[in-house]
Amino acid sequence: MDDTAREKLLRRVKRQGATVGASLPESVTIDGEELPLAEFVVETRKVPGVPPESRELLASAKKTLRSERARRLERLEEDPLDQEVAETLADEIVGIDRALNSLENIRQPDYGESARTAAIDDHKRWLGFLDTLS
Template sequence: MQEYERKQLLERVEREGATVGADIPETITVQGEEIDLRTFVFEIKRRDTVPPGERDRVEQAKRNLRRERLERLEAIEEGAVSREEGEELARSIIGIDRALNVLENLGPTNLEQEQKAQQAADKKRWMSFLKKALGHEDDNTQGRGR
């Protein structure tokens, strides 16, 4: 895969609206175990609230999905995959993000915690934009000392 293709894939999966219209994968392999992801997500979403007995299961699923997303993203970042494999990884990452969005928005919400998370995400997007605009894409500093 060419460097510009790798960057395009990374931009696509990190785009803010990437999950709009995206499908949750029917099945996904997470840590060597195949999961019926779409069925799981819709089964949990169908309920008004997540029962206390299911909360641990949902939280574990979210942790596993985040870990799997990171592993797939790193495979693209390292560039050790073909263009076709990269495309498939990007599609699966966007599908994982879609599933995570649904699972994150279940049940009663803590508005204060949600607001802090939104502010942190806004700050991260802003810093990313500034780094790109100033040509510091590969700079690992976070603006300290400037």
């Protein structure tokens, strides 16, 4: 693979919108072990809230994916690769980014719902205050 093709792939994986339209990889191989990435992300997103006992697992998964992304990016930047292997690496990096985006956005508060809940709580406090006056 020549330097121009390498730069093109690197620009692709570093582009901010690289994950738009990208599909989540079914699995990712990390340290020789194949992990069902798509299933993990889908199952994690189904849960209405991340229970405290699962937060460490989620954080560990994100840390592992970030490390694996960095390892693959370094390989794409520095190793002598043929075009097919380089394109596969780029696809894997974008897929890992897609998974990380999904996991990063998991269980973020819905700001509209948070505002509504805060308003209801404020009204309840005022009603409680008014009850003490009467």
